[in-house]
Each structure stands twice: as C-alpha cells, then as structure tokens.
Amino acid sequence: MSVSVVRRIASPKKALTTVALAAATAGLAMTAAPAHAATPASPSKAQAIAHRMIPDAAQYNAFSHIVKHESNWDVDATNASSGAYGLVQALPGSKMASAGSDWKTNAQTQIKWGLDYMNSRYGSPVGAWNFWQANGWY
Template identity: 80%
Template sequence: MSVSFIRRIASPKKALTVAAVAAATAGMALTAAPAQAAPASASSAQAIAHKMIPDAAQFNAFNKIVSHESGWNPSATNSSTGAYGLVQALPASKMASAGSDWKTNPATQIKWGLDYMKSRYGSPVKAWNFWQANGWY
C-alpha cells in the first residue's frame, strides 16, 4: 500500500501512523526531514512554561505567541533577521540578561520572554492581543 494512497483515504496524522506501522512491519524506518520534524523538547519546554506561568489565561496567551513564533523550538532561528529561541528575541543576545545558558535552556528563554512581555505590554495576554492585531509583538 503506497503512502499516497493512504493520504487520499485518511487524515495526514492517520496516514503517517498507518504508514509507520506498515513500514515497521516491513522492517523499514520512517524519518522526517529535519525542517519538518517537531522539536524533541517542545513538550518539555511547554511543561516548564506551565510551571512558570500558573495562571491559565496568561499561559494560554504565552503558548499562542510561542507556538506562532517558534513552534516551541528553543533553537528556532529566523535566517533573515537573526531572531532566536522560543520567543524570537532580536537581537538574540538580549536573552543573556536572563542567564548565560540562554542559547540552550528553554527556562531561561521563557523567563526572558515573560519579562519582555510584562515590561513592554503588561502581560502575556496583552502581548497576545497586540500580536493578533499586528502579526508580531
């Protein structure tokens, strides 16, 4: 059964699951292209943010911004601007004010992002409102 046939009869997630099971049964491995692969640390970065942002409305707003900006990839880089990390800091080195491990530590990036949103907009909810109106924050 070809993957294209599976895609025509099922949703993309279901097709991938079916294709992976078929490939495993046949002794093959499926791999995603690096640019399309979900970052392995996305769920852990979200869990860290959830602990740092206990208020549900504030977390949801922060989550929406980070999902749009970086897909929860702590090493996401905008090749045209140099914006970097979960919150796409520009310049990226600004995050050093939150910790020397800003390039690799999602908690440091989240701390810096929260501080930025609070100082510039008042809160993640207000930053999200601005993002919705402007497509950036």
Template identity: 85%
Template sequence: MSVSILRRIATPKKALTGIAVAAATAGMALSAAPAHAASGASPSQAQAIAKKMIPDAAQYNAFSKIVQHESGWDIDATNPSSGAYGLVQALPGNKMATAGSDWKTNAQTQIKWGLDYMKSRYGSPVGAWNFWQANGWY
C-alpha cells in the same frame, strides 16, 4: 597463493571497507544535522516548563499562542532573515543573556526573558497576545 585464497582474503576486506565507508558517511550525515539533541528541551518539555512558570491559565495560553506562532516551541529556532532566536524570537538573541548565560540552550531562561519582555512592553502575555493578533508580531 592460490586465487581462491586471495578471493577469501579480498572479500572480507571489501566488506570491511564498505562498512567503514558507510559508518563514515553516517557520521558525516549526523554531524551535519541540527543539534537538537544537544539543546536543553524538546517542545513538550519547554511547554511543561512554561506551565510551571505561568500558573495563570489565561496568561499561559496567551504565552503559548505567541511561542507556537513564533518558534513552534523550538528553543533553537532561528529566523533566517532577521536572526531572531529562541522560543520567543528575541532580536538579537543574545538579549536573553540578561536572564541567564545559558540562553541559547535553556528553555527556562528563554521563557523567563520572554515573560519579562512581555510584562515590560505589553503588561502581560495576554497584552502581548492581543498586540500580536492585531499586528502579526509583538
């Protein structure tokens, strides 16, 4: 075989190897990223779900302010120091299983649990927000 034929064969192999390495690297980068796409709702979807579940504007606004402060409407939010989880930062997060087994990935389940918690402890989301304003937590 001549050198020119070997170069023609080697060049496509190098290109294919480079593409394979790039694809593998991209795959590793994607698998290392947070799994937000696998979760049940984006922040705007979670807000829309909450609006449907909380028809009273004052109660929704209070709930929304708490959730914005606690998780930024990220259903996967996890507090690295306490382990609190989800939209309403339940501690421990698995408490929300009382509202549904899909508590890790379902915004509606997290909202339901959060509303029940706020009603039982503070009377309403407005009561929870008043407490949050005074204490920086609820």
C-alpha cells in the same frame, strides 16, 4: 605510578603523600573534564516548563499562542532573515543573556526573558497576545 618511583622515595610518609597527591590530581582532572553540552528542551518539555512558570491559565495560553507562532516551541529556532532566536524570537537573541548565560539552550531562561519582556512592554502575556493578533508580531 610505577614501582621504581615509589622505591626511590625515602620514607613511607613521602610515598603516601606522593600517592595521595597523584590520586587527587587524577581526581581533579576527572572532575574538571568538560560536561556534555546541554541539549535543548523538546517542545513538550519547554511547554511543561512554561506551564510551571506561568500558573495562570489565561496568561499561559496567551504565552503559548505567541511561542507556537514564533518558534513552534523550538528552543533553538532561528529566523533566517532577521536572526531572531529562541522560543520567543528575541532580536538579537543575545538579549536573553540578561536572564542567564545559558540562553541559547535553556528553555527556562528563554521563557523567563520572554515573560519579562511581555510584562514590561505589554503588561502581560495576554497584552502581548492581543498586540500580536492585531499586528502579526509583538
């Protein structure tokens, strides 16, 4: 704010209010600035997240085998022919939005959706892996 604008204000109280309002507006503009886009988790980070979410060793190993085959632990893996997306190759990938709006970039959201899918369709990740071994897909 320029000195001439402050001089035009009749009372010191108004000057303080104007300065406070200007500072608050600037502060709001700074906090409203867009955040940096989330970067997808590296394969090792995605595996660590899955390990925390799946403490049972047999279930984790089965889940890990499927994800290794489907996406090689790449959060943004896309199948060029089918359009399947993410760690668990959801088809369409947008199905994972039911687990969170950040489904495109968040390994935890994709893992949650994949676990829910495996549990509801095959009973568990082990059931899904058994099916995958017999059929080459799940």
